[in-house]
Amino acid sequence: MAERRPTPALMLLGTGSNVGKSLLVAGLCRLFADRGLKVRPFKPQNMSNNAAATAFGEIGRAQALQARAARVAPHVDMNPVLLKPESDTGSQIILQGRVAGHLASGDFTRRGDFLPQVLESFERLSDEADLVLVEGAGSPAETNLRARDIANLGFARAANVPAILVGDIDRGGVIASLVGSHAVLDEADRAMIRAFAINRFRGEVSLFKAGVDTIAQATGWPCLGVVPWFNEAIHLPAEDGLDLAAGPPKPGAKLKVAVPVMPGIANFDDLDPLKQEDAVELVMIRRGTALPGDAGLIILPGSKTTMRDLAVLRTEGWDIDIAAHRRRGGHVLGLCGGYQILGRVVRDPLGLEGTAGEAPGLGLLDIETVLEPGKTVREVAFEHPASGATGRAYEIHLGRSEGPDTARAPFRIGTRQDGAASPDGRVAGTYLHGMFTSDAVRRACMAQIAGGALESTLDYEAGVEAVLDRLAAHLERHLDIAAILALAHARSV
Template sequence: MINDPEAAIDFPSRPELAPRRSRALMIQGTSSDVGKSLLVAGLCRAYTRRGLTVRPFKAQNMSNNAAVTSDCDPEINQQGETQPHRGEIGRAQALQARACGVAPSIHMNPVLLKPQTTAGSQVVLRGRVLGTCRAKVYHKMKPQLLPAVVDSFHRVAAQADLVLVEGAGSGAEVYLRKSDITNMKLANLVDLPVVLLGDIDRGGALAAIVGTHALYEADERARVVGYIINKFRGDLSLFEPAMELMTERTGWPSLGVLRWFDAAAQLPAEDSLALERPAMSQGGSLNISIPQLSRVANFDDMDPLAAEPGVHLRWVKPGQSIPRDTDVIILPGSKSTRGDLDTLRREGWDIDIQSHVRQGGRVVGLCAGYQMLGKVIRDPSGIEGEPGETPGLGLLDLETEMTPDKQLLELHATETFSGCSITGYEMHMGRTQGPGLEKPWLRLSEASGTVRDEGAITADGLVSGAYVHGIFGNDDFRRHWLAQVGGKASDLAYEARIEAALDALADHCEANLDLDSLLSLAR
């Protein structure tokens, strides 16, 4: 737990960087969830296709959907030796990196906040966990993070012709200006022109743009080179008077209107706000239910299943029971394993799960969901919150103890029964042991060359779990697994589907915006 916001935060010293030569442009929003991440992803792919070397950047992200990076900052272990260490960044920046055709880097999202409680988050700096702290402590701590943020920006810019910078939330939250590290303060520090993005689908776009102008200081207004309206549906001529009024009140020109993009649902979502929208998977004969945990993490694990036409995938929200016609229950990742075990019991989902298994139903646990399937989760050091232990569901003969070291791995695996090849990643705290491991679900091959068993499956095959994320994105494995649990797989090529969606998003940006003019505004 981080309690001293003024404690020195070390990040490895670097040689002085040359002045930035790449052009850069920042996309700020009038609020959260206006579509900044997808717009940046679309622009990354569009400008990359034009032959530019493009990189994404977001100083601070708050999300429990994260991706493992291939690079790292050195980490000092308990013996004082420098060890290579995989990093992690927000899922949105990993998708943007993919749109650029490059591997994700810790410098694309140097600060990642992963909510663990209603008041506190785990703080990840350049891929390395600093600890957890309450929101009030974090806001006082942010000036300590700013040098690393600026340094990372320059490292990204040194590799690019164009850097597309995503703001966080709303840049007009002026009461947070003093501790800002990701909107206008960053724009001032590294000299970024700003495009303001508004969301017409939620209503109030006129007030949002004009209100943002009113709350900005004069120098901040001068940084804004124009605005874009996102998620438009209907007759544009009816909205044109509103845009004229926006420009009249603010002096900012309209840079275009992005119409609604249906294929957005085919791309991994940034955070759990996406779960509040209608489910993407509505048909199919195989019913898969997923309890919507309070600190659900890496829920894009389910996207490949939701994309299967033969699957009816539904998130079970608080206050609902797990439907009796469920064929498979999947327990997803969580940033608070013990806390979400309490959620399961509070909602009565533990009873639903036990009844489901007694009646021959299947249960799969991924990462924290795998830990929950065991007999107990112990946290003697208070890694996730108050020290203590919480009984698990007891469906696997395993016990887990939370540990401060975080496992971050890209890996290859083989399912022990089908022999199907799997690529994925691990991202978790905690070590799991017990007799259940004698019947492993997977066989892992790490990049280091280490081969080991992973996960567990019961003798009847009804309950299985592992720490591996991304498992259902492997087409051959997914098809075999669906057939095994009574479903019908399609010929879906999931990774190709994401690439096609990114290309469609780039086409959408080309069709709706003047990308030549937008590029000319970058500096």
């Protein structure tokens, strides 16, 4: 019986975080899917509080977008290890979609214990694929983390997957970062990297030819292309907090939406559709800045650490700003952790988010929240009863919220009510994430807040698909796609 050849696979590493690896993988997934290949995205280990719900648990938001680009449903095997930061010194571990404990930052060597599950997920994905595109995390040149690495070359060597190294020229120092990475890697790790690429170039590409030659001569790696800046990336869901930004100023906007950025902010891509609405100006308020008095709506976004973010909100004086906003007749919306913060009290008797205890909430909703074991992770179809609009969303949360204001729940999931609202309807909260991706729901909610219909021609989902198509075409123009496929197929037993 002939021995089965390994599935073609290629890993995209970066010289650092946020160099555009996620976007490159998404674009290549769409490109190869449109060529008729069964392509699957894979990221061994991710660190992000922007998660997506799948049928079997949660994964990083970037892998969900990459699955969409590949025209397949997201699956927990696409991101078997997800670390969700809970503080500066520790993270919750999501292992193959499910909570599997806590990882202290000083205990990074434990990450190597997850390699069997990482390889198991990779093999399952490979069995159903023609091509697997693997995304690294951070930089493979962090030699202090190499001994137990499962995110970069530790995985590449264990799974025998060739890699290319991507440098971000926009941040500067791209020659040094690529050549320096080559210099600090040991010989066996260096041998896994077969080529390099330059991302986010602005200007005339030919002007960087001497730079490309310098890198190629110093490393021995060929260049697979110089990819110009892709402006439309802002229309795709972002995963990294480094990408968290407001929309552009909109002097003619009918509704200003203010969002306080708290340390544990999670699932902030909930805001992306609002950012793209012409009639809505979205402003992200950083610590040390008051909430604007002219906002029509304040959104408290999702939080991985509700109790800590509640304390920060008070330290910043944002609770006072929100109370003043409420007295002026403004609207407030809480999403997931933000919903919990709006209630009378948040209790964490088992210390699921840190130290056990409780704290008074803002008291703008007559509810109480108790954090309990057993995380809710599910995709749902829902309805906005006030308008009859429907959509699809997802839940990722700990705890339950109960109280009189839940009798005015703003949403319904089947026969179950979700969320709560104040008697005058100006304060509301929900456990739903992603509800604004529904054009009908988003328009109904914004019209209710603005006191009348807002002009909107935004088809959010169609827009994401169109941008993915244009991203694929962009990469096809600027990368050596034949060489990329050849490297993937060169993977040996």
